[in-house]
Amino acid sequence: MCLLHLQVGLSSLLLVEQAYLVGNTALLNAEAMKHVVLAAIFLLAACEEYPPPEEATELPRTVAPAGASVYIISPADSDTIAAGEVIVRFGLVGMGVAPAGVDFVETGHHHLLLNVETLPPMNLPLPNDANHLHFGNGQTETTLELPSGTHTLQLLFGDRLHIPHDPPVISEKITVTVE
Numbered sequence: 001m002c003l004l005h006l007q008v009g010l011s012s013l014l015l016v017e018q019a020y021l022v023g024n025t026a027l028l029n030a031e032a033m034k035h036v037v038l039a040a041i042f043l044l045a046a047c048e049e050y051p052p053p054e055e056a057t058e059l060p061r062t063v064a065p066a067g068a069s070v071y072i073i074s075p076a077d078s079d080t081i082a083a084g085e086v087i088v089r090f091g092l093v094g095m096g097v098a099p100a101g102v103d104f105v106e107t108g109h110h111h112l113l114l115n116v117e118t119l120p121p122m123n124l125p126l127p128n129d130a131n132h133l134h135f136g137n138g139q140t141e142t143t144l145e146l147p148s149g150t151h152t153l154q155l156l157f158g159d160r161l162h163i164p165h166d167p168p169v170i171s172e173k174i175t176v177t178v179e
């Protein structure tokens, strides 16, 4: 809508310019003023409809209480794990677990970052894919089947909208080796 307004406004200005170029004073006198007024109105509308950049990108963040933290209870960092299923247990201090979508003070749900090298943006809902696992039912552990090799695990707490808290409640990243 904004762009449309801008285009209409600009084309009205172009008509005025064309009238100047062909020396059509009648068109200038009669039509030009109308086009100038139209252009001004449309350009004004276009400007007013564009939100400032900070409003367009800023999402509400949920404040984390001081001292809140998450940690991986098990496995331990540098553990070697036998092939098969591994249970990952999530630890939380200073906050409570609530399902996604539930608005309750000082709560959130766990996210397990699996082999994530670059952290996702902390001011947006976390991605939901094979490397960013959501536990939106309020789970505090999960069972993974990992291929042999080394893997990194990191917990990141998120609010009801899957957005990390402010400041982010994030664990140390651990590395495990699957035989």
Ligand SMILES: [Cu+2]
Binding pocket: 100, 109, 110, 111, 126, 134, 135, 136, 158, 161, 162
């Ligand atoms: Cu989530």
